[in-house]
Amino acid sequence: MLRVFPPLTLCLFLLPVAAGLLGTALPAFGIMPGGGGAAGLAPWRDLWATPGLGRSVALSLGIGLGSAALSLGLALLIAAGAQGTRLMTWSRRALAPLLAVPHVAVALGLAFLLAPSGWLVRLVSPWATGWTLPPDLATAPDPWGLGAALALTVKETPYLLLMLLAALAQVRADRAVTVARSLGHGPLAAWGRAVLPRVTPLIRLPVYAVLAYSLSVVDVALVLAPGTPGPLAVEVVRWLGDPDPAVRMKGAAGALLLTALVAGVIVAWRLAEIALGRLARGWLTAGPRLGGRGALKGPERACRPVRNRFRAGVQPPPGTTVVRADRVRWRLALAAALPVVLVVTLAVAGMALWSVAAAWFWPAPWPSALTLETWARHLAGSPWPLWTTVTVALAATGLALALALGSLEHERARGLTPGRASEWMLYAPLLVPQAGFLFGVQALAALARLDGTWLAVVWGHLLFVLPYVFLALADPHRRLDPRWRRTAHGLGAGRWRVLLRVVLPLLLRPLLFAAAIGFAVSVAQYLPTLFLGAGRHPTLTTEAVALSAGGDRRLIGVHVFLQSALPLLVFALALALPAWRFRHRRGLRAGEVGA
Template sequence: MEATRPGQRRGWLRFAPAVTLLLFLGPVGAGLVGAVLPAFGYLPALGGDGPSLDPWRRLAAYPGTGSAVGMSLWTGLAAATLSFTLTTGFAAACHGTRLFRRMQRLFAPLLAVPHAAFALGLAFLLAPSGWLLRVLSPWATGYQWPPDIALSPDPYGLNLILALVVKETPFLFLMTLGALAQVPADRTLAVARGLGYGRATAWIKAVLPLVYRQIRLPILAVVAFSVSVVDVALLLTGSTSPTLAILIMRWANDPDLAFQFVAAAGACLQLGVALAAILAWTGGERLVARLGRRWVMDGARGGAEGAARIATALTVAVAGVGVAALAAMGVWSVARRWRWPDALPSEWSLGNWAGFSGMAGGPAATTLIVGLVAAVIGLVLVLACLEAEDRAGRRPTSRALWLLYTPLIVPQVAFLFGAQVLLLGLGLEGTWGALIWAHLLFVLPYMFLSLSEPFRRLDPRYARGALCLGAGPNRVFWRIKLPMLTRAVAIALAVGFAVSVGEYLPTVFAGGGRITTLTTEAVARAGGGDFRVIGVFAVLQAALPLIGFLLASILPGWLHRHRRGMREGL
């Protein structure tokens, strides 16, 4: 493709990619600096006027720091490995089957539900008086009363791993679907099957190497997120076996302001933990690639079928856990009386929702406004970047994509702590602008991931025909490209809104405790122990993104209801 297309003036669009990257890299870089300087004793506002290693000494001497680092690495790497293994095994066993298509429809709404909502639902399932033991008692367990055991939280992080797997498996599955559309997967699989390989063996040996290149960056984002997640860890690991991210939050919120230096050192350590996890993953990649070459070269036609069937069963079970967690939230939100060991409430009531306007109305409105504004701004930036790319006739390099996904690779707590220091210095902490910007940092990469391929797959002959008829580039964009991208744009908006609804740490740091959303309120109320109130918040938190995706599936057809050709293309 030529570097410059005749007649396609880019104007201000030529600056869109650079402005977008600057909007992200500038604050992230400033946030990291804002964490590094206090970590080495420099924070004049709190009396830190010179370089010092005292924060690191206090960090090393704090009880539980080493075990928290170990817990972060263990839960993060285990969750990422299990999610990738289940996704790969399920795709290998079921690619092209009816079950594969059904799981695709099921995983999409599960992906829309925020992490904290899933964690709350999982806590409902695994509590001593939770749904799981209610269903099994007393006929299977013999329990006449709730047992004095704690399935959640647990000291080994197993519940945290399960919650992350339930959320990250749908994400990696949908990323794999996108990658399959970019490689000759069906033809490659057919050739391998024609040579006598089993379905799963053929997929892993021939298709997986092509697909993995496309999903490697999302996998690393999953690894970095899993080792540094805060809201899910707060809900499922408890205070006795915290991860490093929980300790950092504890130090940052300590009334003793001297702990701000320790929190800064912890944020830097969290960055090191994430880098160590990524290095461990890339080292595992090389080891698996070396062993995989030997396996491919030995010519064995089977060997993966049994493992793929097990992965399929576990993937279906993971989806079932996700659905059960969502159902548990819904049941608790309308339960009036639920005695042990009844599997369902004996009395139902909407009274729990009666105080919605006073209890959750404000956070819900904030969640809606911030999510919509962040998604719309993200959409404008993404479309500007993609249109500038199309008019210039070149695609971004892999280095540019890595820069765009920096907020997903760098642990949130590592740079948001420093960004909070910057916002405090500028007097912007606790403002709506700071909160929307903090959400936008994470909304835009996911929106770019959602919209880039549909935009690039547009048939260029439509635009060329319009240009030949005298339409300008701007008219082509508004009258040709954008209408054809109606469904993709709607889905991208729904994705961006869903990401914003689930953001916990950006809201805590940028909101300064003065602006709350459904996610922060749900996590705060989780310690109260009233499952009915928690259920209301969790259902609201899950419902908003699901409504967004429902509208994204309905509105495009309604908008083009009088255009038969457009309806068929959607």
């Protein structure tokens, strides 16, 4: 039975991507799926003649490249500065709630924070600014897409930091930094020379995924990016939804252009990485600056490591001096981490406050009264988006867990070693722009008479949930000590009994954490629901984006709070259930087995 899982998994999320790209490419050259149209280059001529196309491409490049580079820089600074300190422990604990909040929830919260009548302006008006009316400024959205880039940065930084932490565990970063410090390098220089070159290949695919998403994001751009014209992905989605076949063909050509743009940026990023590596080769191989800041002093400089002064109860050995460099790098990491946490917290808190506000007039910093009337009216009148969000997320996550676990068990049973090709296949749905292949997937679903059904929405979410679930579960499953299985088999247990009674309990924490990640990814999906749901299965995300064009901040606040609360609740359960289940078994406590 295990042989079925790998091909089934590949068919469910790789074939739709390939078929979707083909279903998008045909209309781009004048051939509509199901018949109609004439082959030619008319869609491309219409695309090049579109006013504002160059500005759309420039906006996409600015938002995508800026947010990806900034989020990678912040993640590297946090990882390097917090290495071996208490801040690293705090960062690990903060990752789950930060990852749980959907992108569009942060974008909607930022729209209220940064708006001319938003919370930040209210807190300083009129006593500090003298404004008795909201200023006439375009801040949310702004003409350059800076708000969208900020929202993407604060959301992608935790994801890249999570990938970095997994990579640091593989390269034994603590030992490498200790050796580099013992040779006289400062703390940040030691991390940059001994750790960064080794973790860069391990996080390359996650960085590419962030680049692809930032360049082709739609929901965040609809809220915070300019709309006349908007980024290329937003314009493509509008064209693909037009009832005129000629405009839809132009949209298909735009989708191919977006895909080519993402591919070109990834290639350029890789070339820039190679160039920077060659330029930095001299610095990477240089010895320490004797007596430099962060180096050890005294006769033991060359053989004694600087101990981390932030580790409780650990004192540096005699003859060494703990210099200010440790404090500086800790503060730099804190300065990089705090804005991310504060922006996400303020964005969600502001919309949560709006959801219970009775009246909140300018320039009051707080509502005049609190009420649950909006909640009661919304939940009683239209509970369908909440129900669809929960059921689709549970179904997609359950299927993803079953497929990932079955594929990993087959890999273990056959003694297979995963290679780089399998990693690239896993990341395929994340590296291709959603607008680039979902139109073709929609055409495929229509031909199969699944368009607009609940199953089609679950399938669309599964395309993006499965890679994240597999990546979260793969490393703990592969690191599980094989002696547990051999011991159980030696006692007479069969394969399925070993799986149910030994393997799953040992992997309970990573299983639940992978499920929480999959649930959060499903809740945040916008385009798969839009394309495959055909408007019949609205979710909290699609409703929140639709409401962002209106002015009812109370109703938007309800959707943002629910969007954030549901994944947070699932993450809390994923952390609490293993601790409670194994509270009387020290060896199975959360964090010790399969973490």
